[in-house]
Amino acid sequence: MTDAATAETESRKRRHRKQADDEVEPEFQIAPMIDILLVLLVFFMSISSTEVLQSNKTINLPVAKDAKEAKKNEGQIIINIAYNAINNVTTIEVDQREYPSPADLIAMLDGKVKVNPMMRVVVRADREVRYEYLRSLLEVIGRAGIGNVTFSVVDKEEQHAST
Secondary structure, eight states: OOHHHHHHHHHHHHHHHHHHHHTSOOOOOHHHHHHHHHHHHHHHHHHHHHHHHHSOTTOOOOBOTTOOOOOOOTTEEEEEEEEETTTTEEEEEETTEEESSGGGGHHHHHHHHHHOTTOEEEEEEOTTSOHHHHHHHHHHHHHTTOOEEEEOOBSSTTOOSOO
16 A cells, blocks of 8 residues: 555544544533522522511411412512500511501601512501501502502411411
8 A cells, every 4th residue: 555545544544533532422510500409499498588587477367268379579568467456556567677657667668669669568467457557558558659559368267377
């Protein structure tokens, strides 16, 4: 064989070898997958703990058999209204802070509306709270410019304080 023929066959072998090397299956990297799963786990845990902190388990919500599940809204605020029948005292709690009366919520609600004009208020009122008290709360919410108000209820008597 001549040198040219030998060089040509070796060149073909190299090309064939390069193609075979390129077709090797890629390795599955598990470390980045675990990192992503851990980030998602932390994210969902922080979101769920925020929702749990905003609801007060001592509130006995009213029953509404035809209640519908509320859609999640990013710009919502939960107002918990508890009633103590022994003292005949009604308390308002928003973001783990107590307010003595509905009128004390005006400044806080105005600030939240400036940040998000489309915000929603979820009212979680005890079934024993008087209508006059709720009416004064709704007037304050209306003065703050909030038109989207949802009342939290349960659909069965034996359920206890779910939104």
